[in-house]
Amino acid sequence: MRSAVCPGSFDPVTNGHVDVFTRASEMADKVTIAVLVNRTKQSLFTLDERVELLQASVGHLSNVSVDVFEGLLVDWCRAQGVKHVIKGLRAVSDFDYELQMAQLNFRLAEVETAFVSTNPKYSFLSSSIVKEVARYGGDVSGLVPDAVRAALQKKFATPGGGA
Numbered sequence: 001m002r003s004a005v006c007p008g009s010f011d012p013v014t015n016g017h018v019d020v021f022t023r024a025s026e027m028a029d030k031v032t033i034a035v036l037v038n039r040t041k042q043s044l045f046t047l048d049e050r051v052e053l054l055q056a057s058v059g060h061l062s063n064v065s066v067d068v069f070e071g072l073l074v075d076w077c078r079a080q081g082v083k084h085v086i087k088g089l090r091a092v093s094d095f096d097y098e099l100q101m102a103q104l105n106f107r108l109a110e111v112e113t114a115f116v117s118t119n120p121k122y123s124f125l126s127s128s129i130v131k132e133v134a135r136y137g138g139d140v141s142g143l144v145p146d147a148v149r150a151a152l153q154k155k156f157a158t159p160g161g162g163a
Contacts, residue, residue: 001029001030002028002029002030002084003028003029003030003031003032003080003081003082003083003084004024004027004028004030004031004032004082004084004085004086004114005031005032005033005034005073005076005077005080005082005084005085005086006020006021006024006031006032006033006034006085006086006087006088007033007034007035007036007069007073007085007087008033008034008035008036009035009036009038009041009043009050009127010033010035010050010053010054010127011043011044011045011050011127011131012044012045012050012053012127012130012131012144012148012151012152013050013053013054013057013127013144013145013148014122014125014126014127014130014143014144014148015122015125015142015143015144015145016088016090016118016119016122016125016126017057017088018057018058018145019088019118019119019122020086020087020088020116020118021033021058021061021064022061023116024064024086024116025061025063025064027086027114028063028084028086029063030063030065031061031063031064031065031086032064032065032066032067032080032082033054033058033064033065033066033067034067034068034069034073034076035047035050035051035054035066035067035068035069036068036069036070037068037069037070039070044131044155045151045155047068049151051066051068053145053147053148053151054066056145056147057145057147057148067080072108073085073105073111074105074108074109074111077105077109077111078109082111083110083111083112084111084112084113084114085102085105085111085112085113085114086113086114086115086116087102087113087114087115087116088115088116088117088118089115089116089117089118090118090122090123090124090125090126091123095115098113098115101113102115125143130143130144130148130152131152134152134153134155134156135156137156140152
């Protein structure tokens with residue numbers, strides 16, 4: 001069985017992410033979305049909320065699951081027996097960083113990385129942009145799964161939400 005991982009913070013998951021997960025699910029027998037625990041970064045959604053939103057967003061993909069990891073991705077890969085990372089790329093600016101990470105991951109643990117170019121309809125989309133639009137009451141329909149849209153509305157309707 002060929003397994004792969006799609007790592008990231010997913011704060012929040014966007015339709016661009018879901019597109020990459022869908023395409024990854026066609027490339028591997030089993031795909032795990034690995035949510036990074038990053039204690040140095042202030043997230044809008046808690047780790048549990050991000051996991052829940054991801055699960056709601058990929059429930060239709062029978063070979064995709066969600067897990068969390070802290071530390072080095074290659075350590076998680078070793079523990080899970082995963083040798084393939086699948087990453088989405090929106091622009092050349094993404095490629096510089098992701099290429100360095102791919103080469104480092106191979107150097108550390110011979111973990112291969114495959115890059116999937118973004119669907120052009122999502123090339124402008126990022127979690128940061130979605131949060132900014134939602135923060136000011138903009139419509140994020142079509143940019144994120146429905147569960148994420150509802151969670152964003154709730155988060156920003158709360159006084160002090162989205163600090």
